[in-house]
Amino acid sequence: MKKRALLSVSDKSKLVEFATGLDKLGYELVSTGGTLKALQEANLPAIPVSAVTNFEEILDGRVKTLHPFIHAGLLARRDDQSHQKQMTELDIQPIDVVVVNLYPFKRTIDQEGVTEEQAIENIDIGGPTMLRAAAKNFRDVTVVVDPSDYDSVIDQLNQNSSQVDFRKQLAAKVFRHTANYDAMIANYFTNITGETDPETYTMTYEKVQSLRYGENPHQQAAFYQEPNVKGASIANAKQLHGKELSYNNIQDANAALEMVLEYSRPAAVAVKHMNPCGVGIGENIASAYAKAYEADSMSIFGGIVALNRQVDKETANQLKEIFLEIIIAPSFSQEAIELLTVKPNLRLLEIPMESNGSNTKKVVSVVGGLLVQDRDNGTVTEEDITIPTERKPDTQELTDLLFAWNVVKHVKSNAIVVAKGDQTLGIGAGQMNRVGAAKIAFEQAGEKATGAVMSSDAFFPMPDTVEAAAKAGIKAIIQPGGSKRDQDSIDACNNYGIAMVFTGMRHFKH
Structure with missing residues (x-):
């Protein structure tokens, strides 16, 4: 009895060469749809799946390989006598090699104006089912999902059979591949149904490159990207x-x-x-x-x-x-x-500078878990602010304040930014107290701080930062407000003739 290989692929790169190698090794080629057509056009002796199942595909191709003659052939253990007895009684032939890659769901949803119906029709059912069955039975079945593995598979099969460790590696790639595929589908439906905090958080990323090391030479690292990432992104x-x-x-x-x-x-x-x-x-x-x-x-x-x-x-x-x-x-x-x-x-x-409009969450790992939150896309305009002080900022100061506010949003907390004339003059970042951050910013700005403005990523719990600002010559301050002791800072600003703006929005960055 000839060994049997089943091929059903969306990505047909190197398909004919690989199938030719299998044919030369004596494998019977079984195939479906466009893959079958490609093999037959290359004059390879491929037979349709229906010749194995004795059942034509139905429901516009939704059901082709979902049949016991296929899945028993994939799942039967060669070392299990009861399995082999049933296979003989039912006249089912084992399948030794499975070559499958899936309907292009990722490419489909990446298209402009794709409809929900188009997305649904590109959810592969038979493909993942065959892959998972074959991968589960890796001790007996060689399963291939990636054309880059074709040459290695042929090399292994030329040695009469692929090694079990090699087949296990291929199976692991299959389970990663189907997990990635399912995650993209899950995320698509999560997004279109408006779920914000689903009961499980499913992520999938695709490798861009291995890195020499991480933050330090003793740390291993790699760079992965989201599927379908668009616009302004590293x-x-x-x-x-x-x-x-x-x-x-x-x-x-x-x-x-x-x-x-x-x-x-x-x-x-x-x-x-x-x-x-x-x-x-x-x-x-x-x-x-x-x-x-x-x-x-x-x-x-x-x-x-x-x-x-x-x-x-x-x-x-x-x-x-x-x-x-x-x-x-x-x-x-x-x-x-x-x-x-x-x-x-x-x-x-x-890098394209067009915003990608993504609502991608910010994800941070902690030991044993993840923190997930919306990205800080919060903005403040002149219409959003309130001015609690006696002195109001003039037009230029207000422009500088909003500029400084956009900068402080991106500075590690505690954060203070001194700015004037569309330019930062001093930045205090990541300090354990706000006055410490302010002193760093004022020292960096030096004499230029006189007449400049200051932004703070969070409110002042006491007036000491305002007092330090006054000594540095700051003329206007922008901060979220909201402290129980806001009035102390307001009074200090009034005492020193400083204008202060409340945004009502905090920008902690940890």
């Missing part, structure tokens, strides 16, 4: 130049991208250790970068710069003057590329 970066990204590079680049997306005007953000060290807005991208650089010309060294406009020759000439790890932009002019690629290790990342 996962969509096109690397034009430079050495491979590291774990820390990706973290910092993501932080820089999130920050620069806050601005519609030409903007530049310099990032170090996931905190901004300088942010600037200008009439053009060159002036925006100049402001970001001048904001903290020391800390930017060895940092990451994100810009929301094409990098032109003028901007590139500025960027090449210092050591940077990464430059992120929606595009680079040819002149800019020529200027910047003289630095062999400088990474140039081209």
